[in-house]
Amino acid sequence: MDVILLQLLNGLDKGSAYALIALGLTLIFGTLGVVNFAHGALFMLGAFCAVTVQRLLSISFETIDPDKVDFLGNPAKVKTPYVESWFGPEMGGAIVDWSVPIAILFAIPIMIAIGFIMERGLIKHFYKRPHADQILVTFGLAIVIQEVIKQFYGANPIPTPAPDAFKGSFDFGVLLGFDPNAVIYPYWRLVYFGFAAIVIAAVFAFLQFTTFGMVVRAGMADRETVGLLGINIDKRFTIMFGIAAAVAGLAGVMYAPINSPNYHMGMDFLVLSFVVVVVGGMGSLPGAVLAGFMLGILESFSSMNVIKSIVPGIDQIIIYLVAIIILLVRPRGLMGRKGVMED
Amino acid sequence: MLGLEKKDTSLLIIVAILTMFAPFILNPFPEGSALAQFNAGYPDLMQRFVIFGIFAIGFNILFGLTGYLSFGHAAFLGIGSYSAVWMFKLLGYNIIPGIVLSVITSGLFALLIGYISLRRSGIYFSILTLAFAQMSFALAYSVLTPLTNGETGLQVYNSDPQYFHSENMPNIPHLFGAKMQGTYSLEMGPWSFDFNTGYYLCAIIMLGMFYLAIRIFRSPFGLMLKAIKTNQTRMNYTGLNPRPYTLAAFVISGMYAGLAGGLMASMDPLAGAERMQWTASGEVVLMTILGGAGTLIGPVLGAGFIKYFENIFSKINDTVLHQWFAFLPDGMENFVITIIHPFVxxxxxxxxxxxFMAVVIFLPGGLVEGGQRITAALRRRAGRSGRSGDDASSTDTTPAE
Incomplete structure (x- = not known):
């Protein structure tokens, strides 16, 4: 029982990342009908927002501390971040420590802006072109973004620690009456899951309860009619693209402490997220979220030793296997709507 | 000639001449001169030109003719490489069994993967092929280690049986004794030209494959594939089932990829799982699109183009740039180099x-379309200046749209 609980929890954080990326992909696909291969790159950009904010906050100046000497006997130089000298050591230290959550505030406007530029500058011209062209041009864009990041940040993963308050693990086992240390779960992953749930809920609430969201949903159902009613649907769809980019970016920001960001993390997630979207059903938002969590949890269950001893290697291929089976048995995906991308 | 139209024959002959004289053409600059780094006539690179040419020609039979975009073609390349190396391990270093087996196994895998993937089309097909390729990659890395040697990559060891290996045969891949790595260097003054056995073998095979591709393009079968790309619904209404045709195209292109993989292993008897990764599949897509999908010569051009510039560009470093721009004033020089630096x-x-983005946006027909536009523009200008413009539109290179 405790083993099952542990795997369930382990699946949640990856599942949250899949769900967030897949949600953004589906938003773009459902509104604009574009298959965005650069979405993984947006996720990666989010993670590098966190890196950048952390670096900016810890820019420091050197002072000579007369009390200390270094190993050569010279007076030691001490680095103090500027924020510490501005806000005092206590407050400044806290700001540096909390740089990843602070990065969220930076990431939202940046990612929305990037989304706007992408849509207006490039993707707008591809609505009338075949899907293959859309895939190819966004694939090219993904390569370009990836290489630019590599140019600036190098090829190595950059560790981006979470705030000290969230270091360490939470012992679920004690809470539920199991042995101590049976079900241990890092705090930050809990935070990630909670954050993902909030973002997903926010997106759904936005679409469900605001006039803007209503118009967007109407546009997803029948773009032409909404346009004929005198609503500028293109503008709203552009905004949705920005929001989708922001969702991917936020997923990346918060993922930075879990996996040190490197320039190809986006591509690694993209392939899986596409599979998630297809399993959930092209164009279905609840389907994307459901499939994201489902595949994340399935992946973590299949990496249990018991299961691996029965079917060796299953943990590596489970997601693809599920996707193949679903596509063949239920071509529309779990919750796909009729008439979306059907041939 | 050979059952080809005149245009196609001349195209084939041009390609044949280019590949046969490649050691000369690719080495136009004398050794040691400042421009020698633009030479591409060394055996390793030339082999890659033609092997990736074969890969791209095969991919084009699927994507160019039927419009099905496969994002998992590298899986067949990897499978081909693994089968060839296994043949080296079991039978000996003669490359014939290895290449034959690599074509057969990749064909079988293509039959299986194609049978499943081709039930869907469009983006679903792309994702299915991608899923299969990633699955093969993950399996080759982990569970199939006894077959693939995992991360180390499959290679031939001294303890391998090699049943048909005899003492007088070389201990590297060979064709009845002719070593693949054997190179004859021709020194002509400051120039030096390398004639490599492996390259010529690959080049001859590529010519054969190119000829086959022309025949497929011009056959009723090829026409059927083009019809699938143009309008599948209408084909269904005429009472034709497109599935067998697409499956045949998929298997053929998978076999091309397997052949390329087998040749790759024959040139360098090593097979690694990273050959199957989806970035490798992406590369062949890039080559085909860049050259011009659906055209005969496009994929070959694209493969050569990408491999050439990959080699040349990655060799250009800051020292070289400083040499080039030494004529500029110092500040200017550094400025120019700072701008160019990220791109080389x-x-x-x-x-x-x-x-690639520029090509997809502005030139959907790739380099071939670019060439056609330039020719058309030149012809128009010539026509205006007195001569009557002839409307003999080129048939051999029009995209199959």
């Missing part, structure tokens, strides 16, 4: 990405 050397992929 390690930044080659950035240039490739930008170039």
């Amino acid at each position: 050397g390690k930044g080659w992929h950035l240039t490739l990405g930008l170039l």
Whole structure:
């Protein structure tokens, strides 16, 4: 029982990342009908927002501390971040420590802006072109973004620690009456899951309860009619693209402490997220979220030793296997709507 | 000739001449001169030109003719490589069994994967093929280690049986004794030209494959594939089932990829799982699109183009740049170099990405379409200046749309 609980929890954080990326992909696909291969790159950009904010906050100046000497006997130089000298050591230290959550505030406007530029500058011209062209041009864009990041940040993963308050693990086992240390779960992953749930809920609430969201949903159902009613649907769809980019970016920001960001993390997630979207059903938002969590949890269950001893290697291929089976048995995906991308 | 139209024959002959004289053409600059780094006539690179040419020609039979975009073609390349190396391990270093087996196994895998994937089309097909390729990659890395040697890559060891290996045969891949790595260097003054056995073998095979591709393009079967790309619904209404045709195209292109993989292993008896990764599949897509999908010569051009510039660009470093721009005033020089720096050397992929985007946006027909536009523009100008413009539109290179 405790083993099952542990795997369930382990699946949640990856599942949250899949769900967030897949949600953004589906938003773009459902509104604009574009298959965005650069979405993984947006996720990666989010993670590098966190890196950048952390670096900016810890820019420091050197002072000579007369009390200390270094190993050569010279007076030691001490680095103090500027924020510490501005806000005092206590407050400044806290700001540096909390740089990843602070990065969220930076990431939202940046990612929305990037989304706007992408849509207006490039993707707008591809609505009338075949899907293959859309895939190819966004694939090219993904390569370009990836290489630019590599140019600036190098090829190595950059560790981006979470705030000290969230270091360490939470012992679920004690809470539920199991042995101590049976079900241990890092705090930050809990935070990630909670954050993902909030973002997903926010997106759904936005679409469900605001006039803007209503118009967007109407546009997803029948773009032409909404346009004929005198609503500028293109503008709203552009905004949705920005929001989708922001969702991917936020997923990346918060993922930075879990996996040190490197320039190809986006591509690694993209392939899986596409599979998630297809399993959930092209164009279905609840389907994307459901499939994201489902595949994340399935992946973590299949990496249990018991299961691996029965079917060796299953943990590596489970997601693809599920996707193949679903596509063949239920071509529309779990919750796909009729008439979306059907041939 | 050979059952080809005149245009196609001349195209084939041009390609044949180019590949046969490649050691001369690719080495136009004398050794040691400042421009020698633009030489591409060394055996390793030339082999890659033709092997990736074969890969891209095969991919084009699927994507160019039927419009089905496979994002998992590298799986067949990897499977081909693994089967060839296994043949080296079991039978000996003669490359014939290895190449034959690599074509057969990749064909079988293509039959299986194609049978399943081709039930869907469009983006679903792309994702299914991608899923299969990633699955093969993950399996080759982990569970199939006894077959693939995992991360180390499959290679031939001294303890391998090699049942048909005899003492007088070379201990590297060979064709009845002719070593694949054997190179004859021709020194002509400051120039030096390398004639490599492996390259010529690959080149001859590529010519054969190119000829086959022309025949497929011009056959009723090829026409059927083009019809699938143009309008599948209408084909269904005429009472034709497109599935067998697409499956045949998929298997053929998978076999091309397997052949390329087998040749790759024959040139360098090593097979690694990273050959199957989806970035490798992406590369062949880039080549085909860049050259011109659906055209005969496009994929070959694209493969050569990408491999050439990959080599040349990644060799250009800051020292070289300083040499080039030494004539500029100092400040200018540094400024220019700072601008160019991100695009060369390690930044080659950035240039490739930008170039690829530009091609998809402005030239959907690839380099071939670019060439056609230039020719058409020149012809129009010539026509205006007195001569009557002849409307003999080129038939051999029009995209199959």
